[in-house]
Amino acid sequence: MQKLGGKMAEWTGILYGFYSNKPINEVFSLLKKEMGKINYQSNYYSAMDETSLFFFKDKNMFEHHLNNGYNIDMDGMGCFSVEAKNADLHGLATLFEYEDKSDFEPYDINLNFNNIFYYVLVLPEIVESSKFCLTLYNEFKKILNA
Structure with missing residues (x-):
């Protein structure tokens, strides 16, 4: 829960996580620009080891977000943000798709990366239900793949 304007608000926004070797300043x-x-x-915004960019179209959209959280307005648009931090990634993942191909049986791969970047894209709706979010x-x- 987050506290907005003296009242408690439900958490809003859909989170999409990405690991990348592209530096935060370049991505931001x-x-x-886009x-x-x-x-x-x-x-x-910057706090401790995380930075973020919060995007909005105008003052009205920003204020609507403060009162209602992440949402899609009448024009099908809304506020969104990207949170970022330096990270290490050590884990095991099951590969279902590689370079947009999934014509193979899934298999496990080991991931061992030091000093990469972790991004969280926070969107107002799931990508499957919003053209704007997609x-x-x-x-x-x-941008991450450029």
């Missing part, structure tokens, strides 16, 4: 710079093309502005999700993946 490219994302701000979102500027659709007239979104951003606020930068566009943001795909744009974020494009």
